Amino acid sequence: MNNRLRVLRAERGWSQQDLAQHLEVSRQSVNAIETGRYDPSLPLAFRIADLFGLPIEAIFLRD
Amino acid sequence: MARYSSPAIRRYSRRLGGCLTLYLILVFAMGWLFRHNPPPAPWNVLLAILPALPVLGVVWTVMRLLVEESDEFWRMLFVRQALIATGFCLTVMTIWDFLQNYDVVAPGQHGFGAAFFWFMGLGVGAVWNAITLWRAEKAADRA
Numbered sequence: 001m002n003n004r005l006r007v008l009r010a011e012r013g014w015s016q017q018d019l020a021q022h023l024e025v026s027r028q029s030v031n032a033i034e035t036g037r038y039d040p041s042l043p044l045a046f047r048i049a050d051l052f053g054l055p056i057e058a059i060f061l062r063d
Numbered sequence: 064m065a066r067y068s069s070p071a072i073r074r075y076s077r078r079l080g081g082c083l084t085l086y087l088i089l090v091f092a093m094g095w096l097f098r099h100n101p102p103p104a105p106w107n108v109l110l111a112i113l114p115a116l117p118v119l120g121v122v123w124t125v126m127r128l129l130v131e132e133s134d135e136f137w138r139m140l141f142v143r144q145a146l147i148a149t150g151f152c153l154t155v156m157t158i159w160d161f162l163q164n165y166d167v168v169a170p171g172q173h174g175f176g177a178a179f180f181w182f183m184g185l186g187v188g189a190v191w192n193a194i195t196l197w198r199a200e201k202a203a204d205r206a
Contacts, residue, residue, distance in 0.1 A: 006206060016203075026067055028196060029136035035202040037195070038136050 002061040006034045008052050022051055071131035078124040086117035118178045125185070140192045147191060148184030155180045 009019050009030075016034070020027040025044070032038035033048075040048065049056045093114055096102065102110050125145060132138040156177055162168040 026069075026134045026137060028067060028199070029134055031203050032136050032196075032199050035199050035206065037199045037202065038139065041135055044135060 001039050002036060002063060003033065004059055004061070005030070005048065008054075008059065009034075023047055067134075067137060069132060069134060069137070071128055071133065074131065075124055075128040078127070079121060082117040082120040082124060085120070086114060089114040089117060121182070122178075140195070144185060144188030144192055147188035148181050151184030151187050152177055152181040 005019075009016070014022075016027045016030045020030045023030070023044070029038070029040075033040055045056050045060060049059055052059065093110055096110065097107075101107065125141075129138060129141055129145065132141060159168070163170050
């Protein structure tokens with residue numbers, strides 16, 4: 001699944017570690033999600049959406 | 064593997080250390096006892112099983128890690144590692160069984176039981192996870 005996480009993070013000037021701290025996950029989790037190697041669970045996807053103030057479908061895109 | 068620590072991993076490390084210490088103590092103690100003063104039945108059965116308990120404790124420790132780890136990506140990696148270990152162990156033991164069935168290898172386990180190969184499988188799974196993390200880091204560098 002594609003996503004815009006890297007772009008949204010960059011817009012805020014956050015590092016992967018910064019985003020990981022906001023989401024209370026590991027930096028490796030953020031990296032794996034950003035690079036499309038791991039699709040987050042629905043609860044984590046909602047946390048990401050809430051953090052950026054966007055609907056899930058504006059962050060995670062169909063292949 | 065990338066550095067990662069969590070309360071669940073610290074508990075896992077403590078439990079693992081305790082189980083391995085207990086295993087070493089029991090395996091040497093029972094070895095000495097059975098060589099020098101073999102206990103009568105039924106105590107011999109109970110005492111012979113004792114060193115197996117910390118090994119079961121290691122399996123329980125790994126299962127607790129899967130339950131307690133709160134980072135879902137790392138939990139997925141640990142689950143995959145345990146599945147690889149289980150598959151590796153079943154593969155080795157099944158092949159070994161058939162080799163014994165047809166008298167290609169000598170009967171008996173020669174000290175290498177299922178737990179030994181499951182722990183080896185955890186090592187294989189750890190290497191697989193390290194490769195996954197390395198590839199993810201490389202992909203991030205390219206982006």
